[in-house]
Amino acid sequence: MTSANSPGTLVGIRALKVDFRLDRTTVTQAVKGISFDIPVNSTVALVGESGSGKSVTALAILGLLPKENSTVPPASQILYGDRNLLALAPGELQKLRGADISIIFQEPMSSLNPVFTIGFQITEVLTRHLGMTGRQARMRALELLREVGIPEPETKIDAYPFQLSGGQQQRAMIAIAIACEPKLLIADEPTTALDVTIQKQILELIAALQKRLRMSVLFITHDLALVGEIADYVVVMRDGEIREQGPVEQIFEAPRDAYTRALLLCRPQLERRPRRLPVIDDFLKPGSPLVGGNLEERSRGLRGDEEIILEVRHLGKSFYSREGLFGRREFKAVNDVSFKLARGKTLGIVGESGSGKTTVALTLLRLRGESSGEALFDGKDLLSIPQKELMPYKRRIQIVFQNPYASLNPRFTIGQLLMEPLQVHGIGSGESERRDRVDKLLQEVGLPEVSFFKYPHEFSGGQRQRIAIARCLTMKPDVLICDEAVSALDVSIQAQVLNLLQDLQDEHHMSYIFISHDLAVVKYMADQVMVMNEGEVVEVANSDDIYRNPQHPYTKKLLSSIPQGWRGARAR
Amino acid sequence: MTQAATLAIGARRAESPGLWILAWRRFCRDRVGLASFLIVVFFFGLMAASGLRLIAADWSKEVGVNYAPPTFMGPEVTEAGAAAQASQDAERTGGVNPFDPLAGVLAEIRAAAGAASVAEAQAPTLAFGGDRWGRDVLQKTIKGTETSMFVGLVAALLAALIATVFGALAGYYGGWIDDLFNWFYSVFTSIPYLLLILAIAAVLNQKGTLTVILILGLTGWTGIFRLVRAEYLKHKVREYIQAADAIGASHARRMFVHILPNVSHVILVQLSLHVVLFIKSEVVLSFLGFGVGVDTVSWGSMLNEAQSELILGYWWQLAAATVAMALLVTGFSLFTDALRDALDPKLK
Numbered sequence: 001m002t003s004a005n006s007p008g009t010l011v012g013i014r015a016l017k018v019d020f021r022l023d024r025t026t027v028t029q030a031v032k033g034i035s036f037d038i039p040v041n042s043t044v045a046l047v048g049e050s051g052s053g054k055s056v057t058a059l060a061i062l063g064l065l066p067k068e069n070s071t072v073p074p075a076s077q078i079l080y081g082d083r084n085l086l087a088l089a090p091g092e093l094q095k096l097r098g099a100d101i102s103i104i105f106q107e108p109m110s111s112l113n114p115v116f117t118i119g120f121q122i123t124e125v126l127t128r129h130l131g132m133t134g135r136q137a138r139m140r141a142l143e144l145l146r147e148v149g150i151p152e153p154e155t156k157i158d159a160y161p162f163q164l165s166g167g168q169q170q171r172a173m174i175a176i177a178i179a180c181e182p183k184l185l186i187a188d189e190p191t192t193a194l195d196v197t198i199q200k201q202i203l204e205l206i207a208a209l210q211k212r213l214r215m216s217v218l219f220i221t222h223d224l225a226l227v228g229e230i231a232d233y234v235v236v237m238r239d240g241e242i243r244e245q246g247p248v249e250q251i252f253e254a255p256r257d258a259y260t261r262a263l264l265l266c267r268p269q270l271e272r273r274p275r276r277l278p279v280i281d282d283f284l285k286p287g288s289p290l291v292g293g294n295l296e297e298r299s300r301g302l303r304g305d306e307e308i309i310l311e312v313r314h315l316g317k318s319f320y321s322r323e324g325l326f327g328r329r330e331f332k333a334v335n336d337v338s339f340k341l342a343r344g345k346t347l348g349i350v351g352e353s354g355s356g357k358t359t360v361a362l363t364l365l366r367l368r369g370e371s372s373g374e375a376l377f378d379g380k381d382l383l384s385i386p387q388k389e390l391m392p393y394k395r396r397i398q399i400v401f402q403n404p405y406a407s408l409n410p411r412f413t414i415g416q417l418l419m420e421p422l423q424v425h426g427i428g429s430g431e432s433e434r435r436d437r438v439d440k441l442l443q444e445v446g447l448p449e450v451s452f453f454k455y456p457h458e459f460s461g462g463q464r465q466r467i468a469i470a471r472c473l474t475m476k477p478d479v480l481i482c483d484e485a486v487s488a489l490d491v492s493i494q495a496q497v498l499n500l501l502q503d504l505q506d507e508h509h510m511s512y513i514f515i516s517h518d519l520a521v522v523k524y525m526a527d528q529v530m531v532m533n534e535g536e537v538v539e540v541a542n543s544d545d546i547y548r549n550p551q552h553p554y555t556k557k558l559l560s561s562i563p564q565g566w567r568g569a570r571a572r
Numbered sequence: 573m574t575q576a577a578t579l580a581i582g583a584r585r586a587e588s589p590g591l592w593i594l595a596w597r598r599f600c601r602d603r604v605g606l607a608s609f610l611i612v613v614f615f616f617g618l619m620a621a622s623g624l625r626l627i628a629a630d631w632s633k634e635v636g637v638n639y640a641p642p643t644f645m646g647p648e649v650t651e652a653g654a655a656a657q658a659s660q661d662a663e664r665t666g667g668v669n670p671f672d673p674l675a676g677v678l679a680e681i682r683a684a685a686g687a688a689s690v691a692e693a694q695a696p697t698l699a700f701g702g703d704r705w706g707r708d709v710l711q712k713t714i715k716g717t718e719t720s721m722f723v724g725l726v727a728a729l730l731a732a733l734i735a736t737v738f739g740a741l742a743g744y745y746g747g748w749i750d751d752l753f754n755w756f757y758s759v760f761t762s763i764p765y766l767l768l769i770l771a772i773a774a775v776l777n778q779k780g781t782l783t784v785i786l787i788l789g790l791t792g793w794t795g796i797f798r799l800v801r802a803e804y805l806k807h808k809v810r811e812y813i814q815a816a817d818a819i820g821a822s823h824a825r826r827m828f829v830h831i832l833p834n835v836s837h838v839i840l841v842q843l844s845l846h847v848v849l850f851i852k853s854e855v856v857l858s859f860l861g862f863g864v865g866v867d868t869v870s871w872g873s874m875l876n877e878a879q880s881e882l883i884l885g886y887w888w889q890l891a892a893a894t895v896a897m898a899l900l901v902t903g904f905s906l907f908t909d910a911l912r913d914a915l916d917p918k919l920k
Binding site: 394410 | 591601810811812814815816817818819820821822825830833834
């Protein structure tokens with residue numbers, strides 16, 4: 001029953017099904033019978049949200065599915081040349097892996113072995129698959145490092161992974177992956193863990209290598225905007241099924257499937273700012289008013305006469321590391337940061353990792369120990385009042401953290417989580433009144449009343465973030481700090497949470513400090529944007545101005561790194 | 573709230589399992605774990621029943637002839653045994669000494685106690701044999717189980733309590749408080765274990781169950797302390813603790829209401845590990861003569877007696893104590909393993 005691939009096709013996936021056995025009774029279908037081709041010398045993008053089965057597909061191609069609990073029915077085929085990879089003996093598969101097919105993972109730090117040098121890890125592949133001698137392999141490794149653009153390859157070849165930056169680590173991973181000049185390179189979310197400027201470099205590198213080595217790339221991502229710049233073909237997956245596949249221009253210009261349209265429009269875009277972001281449901285249910293395309297725009301920005309609720313002056317935060325017996329070295333995580341926050345408005349803070357944006361937030365909440373400068377809130381300096389007097393101010397500034405899986409205590413029910421702040425601050429006269437408040441809040445953030453007795457692990461990421469928001473709202477804060485609050489969420493969920501935050505601001509007139517590395521999201525949410533780099537403020541301006549007319553070179557560099565999607569790629 | 577609404581909430585509450593219930597479900601899937609759990613429960617039942625004097629209450633009664641063999645072996649037939657039997661019988665029935673001035677009185681007393689003494693006549697064999705004074709080894713083992721398990725449990729609880737408080741304080745606050753506890757820990761662990769035990773025994777200067785518990789509890793907290801401290805170090809920087817700080821929860825609240833339930837699985841596993849460890853330590857202590865007093869019996873004191881008996885060929889006391897201990901210790905260890913697998917929170 002094995003049928004060979006047509007010429008021009010490198011890998012053909014035919015009716016691939018993968019089931020996972022969770023325990024004796026439950027089986028989940030991770031991939032439900034998908035078929036697509038990876039043509040020779042081209043880039044295929046596999047796009048989908050978490051749980052769509054895109055990574056499982058990649059693992060199936062590599063034969064890396066966990067043997068204990070995964071089953072692939074015999075009707076499934078992954079054709080490579082005239083062979084079915086699923087029916088190959090383990091030894092033969094191992095020969096293919098690394099030589100003909102290789103993979104780059106999302107997290108470079110955890111996919112490189114920390115106790116071996118980069119050079120060792122590259123030469124290992126070369127000696128193993130190509131049978132090179134040590135000296136030959138080292139020469140080739142140097143060549144590869146030069147090819148992937150690592151500076152000073154002669155010294156970096158003997159560096160350990162921790163001595164390289166995130167971008168360099170990912171480059172080293174790519175060097176290992178292309179060492180044997182594979183015919184197929186699988187890139188599984190290769191830039192998700194990286195900053196935007198690095199992301200752009202890595203994408204360009206992968207595109208250049210694809211052309212030069214004439215290989216095929218299977219590019220797996222959750223971000224449809226990235227795909228427009230790099231892919232020739234796009235496969236959109238959801239819940240283990242293919243929703244749509246086709247050439248990139250068809251997907252972007254004339255998407256046929258409602259889900260593809262939703263993915264394209266749920267993400268905040270730089271050019272537009274609708275009052276509400278459309279969510280997946282708007283597209284899947286016909287006749288929704290938001291899908292028409294002519295969405296009402298929201299205008300943002302400060303006029304200058306708004307009431308100022310929080311004024312931060314010369315905020316600084318240093319960390320010290322011990323050096324020698326008595327000396328200590330100072331590291332300025334945040335240096336001389338000043339800004340004003342207007343009531344009912346949003347200040348966006350953007351910057352790459354290590355820019356100090358989270359430290360600003362945590363310092364304001366006094367979660368990071370002593371600091372310099374002052375933060376005037378209601379005429380009081382939040383940074384210097386003693387802990388005992390801090391309590392009434394604490395409830396007025398609240399924070400939503402990035403990772404909804406880590407910010408809720410797993411041993412508390414949602415009821416306990418939401419009642420706790422009320423009890424701690426003595427809000428409400430009795431249990432029943434508090435209970436009523438919590439029920440009302442649950443409704444407000446769009447969770448069923450039943451949630452009161454459930455535990456965090458029973459909720460999805462988006463729902464947990466709603467719970468975290470509800471917990472802040474119990475105290476009716478004046479200022480809500482959102483520290484990358486939507487960064488860990490899928491695109492469609494992200495739109496829902498952003499809409500929720502916007503609705504809450506409209507209703508309760510709260511001020512937001514919205515911290516994110518995602519410039520499009522900040523553009524959508526913020527009235528004013530503050531750009532940070534290496535602990536210092538680079539530029540502050542109204543959000544429309546800063547995106548239209550950036551002043552500082554760093555801001556320009558950041559903005560030019562944003563994935564432009566299909567339109568941007570065509571423009572170039 | 574109306575009755576119906578209350579009921580509805582109750583029903584909802586039931587269908588939403590917490591992490592502990594999920595752990596229990598995982599545990600029930602582990603067959604070895606469940607079997608060992610039953611063994612542990614059985615021993616707990618023995619301990620409770622014996623503690624409440626439902627069984628083995630009169631373990632110290634001399635119900636059999638001395639060194640009475642187990643019933644399944646039949647009565648003692650060796651010469652020495654027969655001679656001892658005969659002399660004992662003679663003493664019991666009272667071969668009358670014609671020169672005894674009190675003979676008449678004695679005869680009267682004997683006549684009065686006659687019925688009872690017949691009823692209490694020492695059996696030639698016992699279910700699982702007798703010891704030197706003719707006490708029933710089976711009952712003695714049950715009583716020993718009670719003592720040994722009680723010592724192991726309470727000492728482990730004491731050690732876990734000390735370790736949790738110290739570990740929580742050290743790990744949560746860090747800085748000089750952490751240093752202080754760590755120095756204390758280092759001093760404690762730098763003393764050889766047995767020497768430390770003997771030193772504390774010498775300071776307490778009295779024998780008894782309580783002393784053994786104190787010795788084991790005060791010396792055994794160190795390992796758990798390190799683990800609890802490490803867990804607290806890990807958890808105090810987690811986002812949910814920062815979130816608790818942001819909503820204004822106090823230090824004590826963060827330490828014991830927020831973090832403690834999240835590290836309790838570690839403490840629980842350590843607790844049951846240490847129960848096993850302390851049961852064994854109690855045996856060693858009693859064997860060395862630093863254990864429980866002479867008026868109580870534990871597996872250790874049974875083994876201590878057994879060494880001289882074994883030379884004479886009376887193996888049953890040794891066998892009984894060893895079997896009981898091996899059964900409990902193995903069962904408890906397997907139970908601990910299963911517990912650790914079940915409690916390991918893979919659910920995030």
